[in-house]
Amino acid sequence: MAKLFDTTLRDGEQTPGVSLTPKEKLWIARKVDELGVDVIEAGSAITSKGEREGIRKIADEGLEAEICSYTRVLKSDVDAAHECGVESIHLVAPVSELHLKKKLKKNKSEILDSLDEVIPYAKDYGLNVELGAEDASRADQDFVEKIFNRGASLGADRVCYCDTVGVLNPEKTEQNISKLTENIDIPLSIHCHDDFGFAVSNSINALLSGAEQVHVTVNGLGERAGNASLEEVVISGKELYDIGFNANPELLYETSRLVSRLTGVSVSENKAIVGENAFTHESGIHAHGVLNDSATYEPISPDEVGRERKFTLGKHTGRASVKAILKEMGVEADDEQLKEIVSRVKEIGDKGKKVTTADLQTIVETVLKVKKEARAKLEELTVVSGNKVTPTASIKLDYKDQEEITQSGTGTGPVDASIKAVKKAISEIAEIQLEDYKVESITGGTEALVDVSVKLSRKGKIVSARGARTDIIMASVEAMLEGVNKLLMEEENNEGS
Template identity: 55%
Template sequence: MKKIRVLDTTLRDGEQTPGISLTVSEKLRIATKIDEIGVNIIEAGSAITSSGEREAIKQITSAGLNAEIASFARAVKVDVDAALECDVDSVHLVVPTSDLHIEYKLKKTREEVLSQSIETAEYALDHDLIVELSAEDATRSDMDFLKKIFIEGINVGAQRICACDTVGMLTPERSYDFYKELSTLNTPLSVHCHNDFGLAVANTLGAMRAGATEFHCTVNGIGERAGNAALEEIIVSLDTLYGKNQNYSIEDNGSSIYQTDVNIQELYSTSKFVSRLTGVYLQPNKAIVGENAFAHESGIHADGVIKNAATYEPITPEFVGHKRKFIMGKHIGIKGLKNNLDEFGIKTTPEQLTEIFDKVKSLGDMGKCVTDVDLQAIADNVLELKREQKIKLEEVTIVSGNKVIPTASIKLKIDDKDVLEAGVGIGPVDAAIVAVKKGISEFADIELEEYHVDSITGGTDALIDVIVKLKMGDKLISARSTQTDIINASVEAYLSGVNRLLEEVN
């Protein structure tokens, strides 16, 4: 078994994603989360960048984390001094090595770059810093010069070397050959890949097959341009696709030939956490952690997964802390539909199930996705259940403005009795929900577990899709409303869920 170390650069390379600018508090929270899942090295930032960046790094180094804390540094002493001020454990000492960078960016000679690099590495080592000597644009560098810089760095005491595929020019085949050549230097070797051609993860895996013992990554693959190699994709690939005697059958229990310290079951929650703090939301089909990574609509797929998840899932969603979903649309099969109905406790005859199935298919053909609430309504109609809504919204009024505390007044009809309430909140939606909760407080203690809103169409008159998840006791349900008014949609979704919860409890 081969031990692989993980250097996470979400707080440095990841923060260079256009549009991301993290506060000191946010950087500390992300560092703490990354440390908790078992990452070995956290590149906390580049200390020379600003006083705010140094403050963030200082807070991270003083937080008592288990991971080694590193600062990015150029091959200049002032960068090392800034890192020393922050009390980091190591520097990621980055040196441009391609003629393109040396001539056009640095305007120096190879000899000048080599001399400056070794001098700075010695300076950092003399101040008791661990040095990871990293070659920028290494994959477009002359191999002899690249190896010369690494060898001289190793000779003065650099503990690790790293070759960066700065603009993602490697292919998996070339990655293997490239890092195989560098592995002959017999020093811990790191791989740092960018995703300009969508090959960062594949190239990183190729490098480790060739002898690299550490990889650089970011959570969700965020980073400049097309991003960096994604932590979650590499970790799961190492664990699942590189097993001993791997035959890919459900009976195969062979352990991976690579081992990391990362807690795989925390990958999804970490992905969501970083996405929320950075504001970089994931495309639904993102591997491993995307919302559709374990979602099934096709009837054939849903049927197979219900019988045995391994038929259409290479790993279980629980393995990475995710959840499986069956999507109701025109591709759904009757067994997937029945599975959803069973989850809602709706029992049907075969004839009733077929009628519900036909109605869902018809809506799908119209380009609509059937929500949980829609399915409940369809099933009610087919089963001839005419549910009386215990709580109905009669009226909602909002007062909000630049210097006005958002205030909502609502009128509910509860069992034919009018109930008037008011509430204030941090925004108009919050105020409306507070008022509703006060109106139903005598007979229902409902917790809002999750609130999500999407704009379905463009323009100021866009359709707003609100999804809420509500909990009462051990009952948990989702409800949805789609309207052009976000406040009405939010209140209607909330009340729809409340009515269903009350019906299930009673």
């Protein structure tokens, strides 16, 4: 069983713009503990008074996970960690020539000597010590091994190979970790950054090569490109490599959402496992396949990771996904109505816009009413408008599938001309008055679905009707015809009673 060392509250908090309060840190710690991580790196105690308060709250919470503080190879850092009541420290020593010369201005012997002093000091406090080799992937590998063996001889409980700037690749990971685990007698961890996009694959490869623990952050938070993503390591390890973790996958999504809310860092929609699109289908072919057998286009079931399958609507939408969504809405539509709903969804999608729930609701209500109550149907509409051109509309209606009515109208604009053309055409059937006209956008944007509401009257009877299209002219004509059909149908029913 591989172990998870969660550093969301330390390395993850170093994400630019992220700063957590002690209360927020405790909230996250409780959640990742419930998830089942083995170690929680709660922060770096030497950093500030607020940081120590947060670490102390977590250490005092009585969580199942081992609570750890990051420290440098300094007694003062160890003192601060001990005062917070943590069980372990992540004692990090730079090991690459670049870090030794440019950052610490020390040589290799001085680093080894500092371990001789600080590790026993920490052990005297009763602390577990994980010795981290910073920038190990760019260091002399023989020196990394020497550092780890010195740490083990001094009482360190485990060591950590840190790919500090994410330059490892899977092949080099396997080579370096395999050699180290053969020559070191205590457990080895891997700490990977994602600068080249290899953090998860390097982490998995390290576990396959003998590492016993992997450092992760929720949502892959961390400096620069972030750290190895907890959710991706857990699921890819479990599903693709049969690596077991003491973690409940069903809590991954809600943990991700909590961390996203508290840190203010949004999760990319197409992020693996926890992104909003991870189990969302639009394509008609894909949706149809998933509805028949989810394995056709889903490598894992969404409920395994606390998710639900979703269908989104757009230009790739097919009948199967629309039918599934209508079923969830409790709506029944015949084949003709379903065809019309799909057509209108695609009309919006072709304009580069996603169809929202509100859009679909309006489309469904409009189509079902129009189709069920249609006496007068639109066959053709032509509108001419422009600079120095009087707006003119020509319309052709099919009345009761028996009679064609053609009329035209002019107006102050294309909408006005279209409505007047409809009124003239309808006047051949019945005298109907337009009492009120309103228009609103269902969702934002210049290509949003437009909802037109009208009130029509005939012989003292007033009805309300609506039309919904991305085209305001079509929406207006649709609303007029829906109202007309309501009045005509009601008159027919009254005559028959």
